[in-house]
Amino acid sequence: MDQNHPYKKLRIPKDAPFELRPSPGKGWGVFAIRPIQRGELILKEKPLFVVSRGHGMRFDYEIEKEMSAAFKKLSAFDKQQYFCLRKNGSTEKFKRIVDAFVENDFSIGSGTDSGLFLLQSRFNHSCIPNTKIPTQTDGTVARYATKDISRGEELTFCYDPSFKFKNRQDRHEYLEHSCNCIACDISTPYQKLSDMRRTFMRGLQYLTNGVDLDCRKHGPQEDLTTPLFLDLSYKRKAENFRVRLSTRLIAGLLTIAMLEEEGLLDDLMLQRMQPALKVAGWFKTKSNVAIVKRVMKQSTWAGKFNESLWLWNRDDSADEEVMVGMKAYQAYSALNMRV
Numbered sequence: 382m383d384q385n386h387p388y389k390k391l392r393i394p395k396d397a398p399f400e401l402r403p404s405p406g407k408g409w410g411v412f413a414i415r416p417i418q419r420g421e422l423i424l425k426e427k428p429l430f431v432v433s434r435g436h437g438m439r440f441d442y443e444i445e446k447e448m449s450a451a452f453k454k455l456s457a458f459d460k461q462q463y464f465c466l467r468k469n470g471s472t473e474k475f476k477r478i479v480d481a482f483v484e485n486d487f488s489i490g491s492g493t494d495s496g497l498f499l500l501q502s503r504f505n506h507s508c509i510p511n512t513k514i515p516t517q518t519d520g521t522v523a524r525y526a527t528k529d530i531s532r533g534e535e536l537t538f539c540y541d542p543s544f545k546f547k548n549r550q551d552r553h554e555y556l557e558h559s560c561n562c563i564a565c566d567i568s569t570p571y572q573k574l575s576d577m578r579r580t581f582m583r584g585l586q587y588l589t590n591g592v593d594l595d596c597r598k599h600g601p602q603e604d605l606t607t608p609l610f611l612d613l614s615y616k617r618k619a620e621n622f623r624v625r626l627s628t629r630l631i632a633g634l635l636t637i638a639m640l641e642e643e644g645l646l647d648d649l650m651l652q653r654m655q656p657a658l659k660v661a662g663w664f665k666t667k668s669n670v671a672i673v674k675r676v677m678k679q680s681t682w683a684g685k686f687n688e689s690l691w692l693w694n695r696d697d698s699a700d701e702e703v704m705v706g707m708k709a710y711q712a713y714s715a716l717n718m719r720v
């Protein structure tokens with residue numbers, strides 16, 4: 382019966398390392414048909430058509446009009462492909478063309494355009510995924526393996542990058558469907574540990590950036606309901622950029638070590654964490670520089686973090702310069718965001 386499902390008619394590249402089939406509890410999903418190596422390109426796809434979202438300034442009816450016009454220009458074959466789309470893999474068709482678009486689009490370019498991707502949108506969500514889509518500038522969406530994947534394993538990705546620093550409850554408030562990955566399955570001790578790690582990492586991000594994930598400072602209410610700091614004096618220091626270099630490096634290394642422990646440290650993640658590592662080159666006090674050298678020589682992230690604890694509570698002669706620089710950078714970024 383699955384052989385007659387409309388998804389079986391979707392055109393898949395000949396050399397693709399995956400197939401589409403039902404994924405219990407999730408509709409249909411994408412599964413590896415051979416071992417896939419970490420870093421391997423899994424699928425590079427062009428959009429069927431693109432609609433401009435114009436910085437979110439456009440009305441829905443304008444987008445709908447543009448979408449219908451783009452759809453009409455498709456070849457008969459592409460229209461047929463589009464009509465294969467089903468509500469979460471069921472046999473139920475979408476009632477309106479625009480609904481299928483909204484459920485299966487990806488933002489592309491600088492984020493102001495949305496493209497309809499027939500295959501990329503078949504991948505289900507996991508909070509501990511095994512694939513990722515780095516930012517593309519050529520209008521396509523390319524997906525890479527972030528882990529070694531075995532034959533038969535489901536290929537997943539995380540629907541929201543901020544999830545890595547959110548606990549289960551916060552993730553599930555956002556998700557419109559369930560998720561049963563090991564970070565969400567409350568029947569395992571792993572889940573509790575995962576929540577602890579992600580909440581801790583969120584606090585470390587606040588300490589480093591002076592703001593929460595949504596770029597806002599927490600008010601007194603959030604300090605009570607979503608406490609990220611036990612000692613609010615640290616929070617105030619973070620918000621005023623009065624955080625020592627030593628604290629910044631320790632926080633960065635601890636975050637990377639915990640991301641690794643959580644199964645989220647891939648090459649792209651490490652690239653994103655580069656600012657935290659850059660800090661290592663900013664120390665000026667001789668004795669600190671010697672410790673940092675030792676830290677960076679350690680072969681594991683946990684080892685680097687352990688060694689960095691020798692820096693705990695130590696001032697550095699570059700502290701003041703860095704604090705002023707960070708404050709100016711934050712003010713500059715905020716100004717640019719407003720423009």
Ligand SMILES: C[S@@+](CC[C@H](N)C(=O)[O-])C[C@H]1O[C@@H](n2cnc3c(N)ncnc32)[C@H](O)[C@@H]1O
Pocket residue numbers: 406407408409410467468469470471484485502503504505506507557558559560561
């Ligand atoms: C873009 S589709 C993904 C492919 C979809 N499963 C299908 O059959 O076409 C997104 C939808 O898949 C389902 N889904 C994705 N990840 C899931 C998960 N981890 N658990 C349960 N449902 C999931 C949800 O219904 C979600 O709205």
